[in-house]
Amino acid sequence: MHRPFQDHSLMLTRRQLFGRAALGLGTASIAHLMHDRAKSHEQDASEGLHHPAKAKSVIYLFMSGGPSHHDLWSYKPKMTEMFGKQLPEHIRDGQRITGMTANQQNGLPVCPSKYKYTQQDNHDRGVWVSELLPFTATVAKELCVVHSTFTEAINHDPAITYIQTGSQIPGRPSLGAWLSYGLGTMNENLPHYVVMHAKSNHAEQSLFNRLWGTGFLSADHQGILMRSQGDPVLFLSNPSGVSQADRRAQLDALTTLNQEQHKQFGDPEILARIRQHEMAYRMQTSIPELMDFSSETEETFELYGEAAKTPGTFAACCLNARRLVERGVRNIQIFHRGWDAHGSLPAEHESQCKDVDQACAALIKDLKRSGMLDETLIIWGGEFGRTAYCQGGLTKENYGRDHHPRCFTTWMAGGGIKPGITYGHTDDYAYNIADEHGDPLFPQPTKEEWTPGTMHIHDLNATILHLLGIDHKRLTYRYQGRDFRLTDVHGHIMHDLIA
């Protein structure tokens, strides 16, 4: 197994040793260090980087735009009585709200969800699930539903940048890049960090390369886009007219040329590049094989739904994610856009849920039946939630909701997560995180303090890293004099959620 973080740490050590050589302290242990590195290639993924890992792989189902917790997960019957009435002042508690609703003419009218909720059995007190997620409801016993996720950002660009990179301002490595840096790869014939963009009928908010970018980490940790259009991985196919045999002949010549170069200059990078060319050649077989779903059974397609046969759908991405995990890819993200329902929330969310609901459940069931769920962490969620009050005109049938950072729902499953529980409470308006009596908690986490029952996005990220065997405080990279980490100086591991 190849582990960039360990390599980097070794480089640092090596650099320090060379630096100290001036002081006469010697460079004797380099060979020893190199030996250690060789050993790390053979390590089992479950050993983890800092502690034993609960999960070997992670599949992040990112609902970009901010799904409405009100219409999917937060059952608040009391809001029904308040239909159209102004949100009580004490609930908002002076919170800043976006420029889109701060001054709207109808104020902040309470907007109960039009959708029916049913309580599903889990291993806890049960969980309420909206009728928009009938399939997800069937796997309630696998889910850990967190009602008390929160963030500080209230607009998409900063919020999505925040949850994916730990900072609202661009320039930091993404969660995926940190994972790539920390986890390395178990299958060198496939990209180690795969990003997919699933189709949506309402792809209304933008995504950015930075969400799977590397910031100041070395660029080889960036997410590799696996696409449904053209080459599944950019530039994978030979130009027309060039067969694999032709390519083999090219690579044989190329290897000779590069070996000549190495003979002359001795730079080990040249040898490394020869290996990369060979790996690329193998990817030209392994990726098409990966993308070829013909070996999947009808039963599997029934599980994921017909849509899984259409490349680029969320269902196809989920099925692909399972195939990737099977092949040892550790780090997969699926971005599904279109959850930013300011105006016609019901129509849009119905369509969005249709895209994702069955496939989410199918992914869990599929991994479970093949025994991989235990070692695969699945995360479902967006960058923030949506408001309890309506944006624009409010009727029983149609409404919109603005961005809401103070609480939103995220679920996790598999990979060391406690199955079948809910975590955290919100007040009667799902506006504030609350204690079990409904009294608001107003969490203000600091480096030392964390409010039980809450999960800041830094806590979520710390927990993801933890489950994969990484200590979020120790996975660092020194840049501009500072040992940066994904969670900055924050983050609390959510031990309550861990099995």
Next chain:
Amino acid sequence: MRIRSYTLPLFGLTAILLAGNILAAEQGPTIDFSRDILPILSDKCFVCHGPDTQDTEQLRLDSLAGATSDRGGYQAINPEALEESEILVRLHSKDSPMPPQDAEKPLTANERELLARWIHQGGKYATHWAFIPPVKHRPASGTPAQDTQSTHSESIIDTFVATQLAAKGINFAPSADRATLARRAAFVLTGLPPEPEQLVGFLQDKTAGAYDRLIEELLNHSRFGEHQARYWLDAVRYGDTHGLHLDNRRGIFPYRDWVVRAFNDNLPLDQFITWQLSGDLLPNPTMAQLIATGYVRMNPSTAEGGAIPAEFQMKNNFDRVETLGSVFLGMSLTCARCHSHKYDPISQTEYYRLLAFFNSTAENSMDGNAYEYAPIMHVPQDQASWTGWIDLQAARKSLLTQATDAITVPDNFSEAIVQRWHQSSHEDRLKLLAESAGPFVKTDFHERALEITANLNSARKAFTTTLIAQDLPEPRTTQVLKRGEYNLPQGDPLEPGIVRVMGEFPSGASRTRLGLAQWLTSPNHPLVARVLVNRIWQRTFGDALVRTPEDFGLQGEQPTHPHLLDWLAVELRESGWDLKHLLRLLVRSRTFRQSSAWRQDIDDPQNRLLARGPHYRLDAEVLRDVGLWASGLLDPHMGGEGVKPYQPSGLWFALAHPGSNTKQYVQDEGNRLYRRSLYVYWKRTSPHPMMTLFDAPDRESSCVRRSRTNTPLQSLGLLNETQRVEMARKLAERLLRQVDHTTGRLDLLFTLLACRNPSATERAACEMLLKTMSVRFQESPDAALALLSQGLAPRDESLDIAELAAWTQVTNTVLASDIAILLY
């Protein structure tokens, strides 16, 4: 370190342990505080005992005064009785150690020993090296030099390097052969190999100074500025889009073209800095000086619905201050946004004083998703129109001068006309000359004025726009923001100001961006020249002298050759901030001219000793440019709106907001497909994939050092991407047309890409590939045609299809090989 909690018996033990250490410590070599101790204190102690310590009672270890302060009967360092220094006790204390047992970063045994030795040698403090203004030291002795002017400058570089080599008992590597050297110098200076004629001329010129003459040719080529500009554009995060949310188009490419001109014209770097920071504040600023202020406008911006303008006013400014830190100070100031810097002596107040310089610029904090995000100005749209515009200005000036001369000849014109002339502005004088019923209608001035007026008008019509900086008439108030929150200002309004540890604000300078520029370029500034020199070294040698070019602070690396860095920094300033002079010194040095082969006699994988020449993979842009150049496709057109070469379809659309005007990538046609990569359109949220594949940054934030990765996907890009296949085909056509036999064709191919003929092994490998491919394509003409149909450049139909396809495979392979993609 507030409680002394050790017990007496343990103290005895500690004392014994200490006694052993004292002996060891006293025998050790002399400690250099700045080099040996400060990095340890910074990394391991300052988190609690550093500049950011909130608690006034807390011990501070970032100054001698703090370290020797009375802690109630004891001192961390006791200069009177060093052995009683509390640091010594706590370093080795079992029950109350420092750093505490649960510290995130414990001390290593070696660090303990160094700290102990430091205390025993007196516990003296000194300023971090990078905060002391550089002086020229004598190479061997390290003492300040008086007579360096008389010493041959480039050999000075070698003397500094040789000193360290001698200490290791080794010498310079032998010189690279001349052809390789020509290739190396051409890549470093212009980003392309030497032209074949240039190479031949150089190789045939056996007279002294041949290499120097080659260097001059390269420095004076317009490609020089294009290549050097790239590095600057990375640092200032130049992009063609706003960067946030919609990531719409933004009109600021005239700034990019100005940077190219500035380097080609060798604009002194102090002016280069001043214009960018404050061109608008100079008296009667020129168009060029105003274009340069695009630097101030380079921060990514947004107009996201619901975003709060006051918040983005601050976010934009954070970005500017922090970029200033990276670009000019070689230091992150980011920590100080929320609290005083943990490591470097930069306070939160100083951060906001710096921010105050930028807080009064006139643009809205939200960009309105507008291409013309005001303030803007109208300017020529590319280099040719710029030159045309400058020529027109000169013609106008010359006309007006001549007319003035003529008018002042007595009796030529009536008194009234003479008076009117003298009272008119330049603009009006030209109008007067051009007036159809005016007093000059019969003179030859009239015709010329008409022509110039017409030309000026048509030039203006073709103008584009560019973002510039302007200040508000009344400055905005700046205060410290608690935790960096825009809505939590605290304390008194701040006057713009600088970081005290980096020298004085120039006396008499205004508290504006102009004053800021004067501070940065003042002779006593400890950092700016060093930081610039370091990056110039980095782009010449592949790695910088300070291997952390983004961090000259306490946590950064020490320079590999401190006195060399300082010498060059002073030399840059003394030369009148002359970039070409500095580059000349570097590439003429023996250090640069060494063979790049790794040496068996030393273990120095990172070449920190500089005991061999540079060896690294070329940047994304260069890889593309070399192929375009070798194939003859390269379009020499300079400047203008970013170009859009081939790109796999759907990349932008998959990410973009439906309202974005960059959601569709509309590929260019014709020559625009073949411009230098400097001109490739830079969409910040999704730059060209062949750029990011080879480590180009996204330009959303400052980048002063690119990574150099080595990935399988790069192999796929090199061999399969449309433009690379197209350039391989055009290169094959060139070989087939120019030479009529395989040997000569391979010679030409290798000469273009490696400045030499192939070795026997290389030749055999290429011939073997050629043979295999010839057979294959003779059997499958359809496959040959398919391969030759990549890219829009027309195929030379006079050439045999199978032969051309086979050669295309050869050129594609050699273009992807380390022969072509490395600097060596």
